[in-house]
Amino acid sequence: MKIAIHATIAAMLLAMPAVAQDAANGEKEFKKCKACHMIQSPDGTDVVKGGKTGPNLYGVVGRKAGTLEGFKYSDALVKLGEAGEVWTTEDLASYVTDPNKYVEEKVGDKSLKTKMTFKLAKNQADVIAFLAQHSPEAGGTATTDAAAAPAAAPAAN
Template structure:
């Protein structure tokens, strides 16, 4: 290999290095980075004054008392299959990820002995003495919105008829069912 070929190879290597450095310098000038005062993203949390534990009812939804008159407990049993992975429905059934739902209607929210409720559910149980039809309807519609901070991961039942069927089924899971509204 003669010296001319060696100079060409060395020149090519130097040219690539200079070009790479030049592109880096030019890109730093064009895309000037801004370094934040504090690293990360600011997460804004709702303050207790901003949040409520009540979900506004949908304006065109028939009240739960009227929907319960047309509800079917057997259809509610089919809806309850969505809940069976986390809840038991049998009398004397044990707790799973969620509490046993036998005799839940009329029971104090967060009041089943032997189950570790979230602090949000326990606080809700201190406000409300028992699960009412309206309360259960709102809770089943959107659990995390109705009781902010609940550990229940279920998204909710969006269709009002499904909720009414489910509540009719939960009502029957008792030796002494709660009277229907208006009875």
């Protein structure tokens, strides 16, 4: 009986359409992020002017965690990268929801804390869809010849 219930639930989940992400809404939601983050292509073109407290998020989807050249990451993000974390859209959506909890779960060390204190409570998938548009490694469409350079290109200061 339990197997039949599980099979029915699985079939229903597979039949459900995936929740579509809205990159246009994500661009609006990114306003919350730009106090600390910018999106600037390797050729210096500003996609979104923003702060430099956090790393440049151009090319973040597909980038190894804690590795953008020229940015001083917390030990938590460095260890996450050393553990092999490459940002996927799903991982980023979980990370922005609760950065410290995410790192703790991935690395298994409660003492590690990120510098990111902000928690994005809703529309995470939309924001990440917007970031994916500016991530050549993720198949983003906002690319230039210069954007074909490694995703770890430093942010212009």
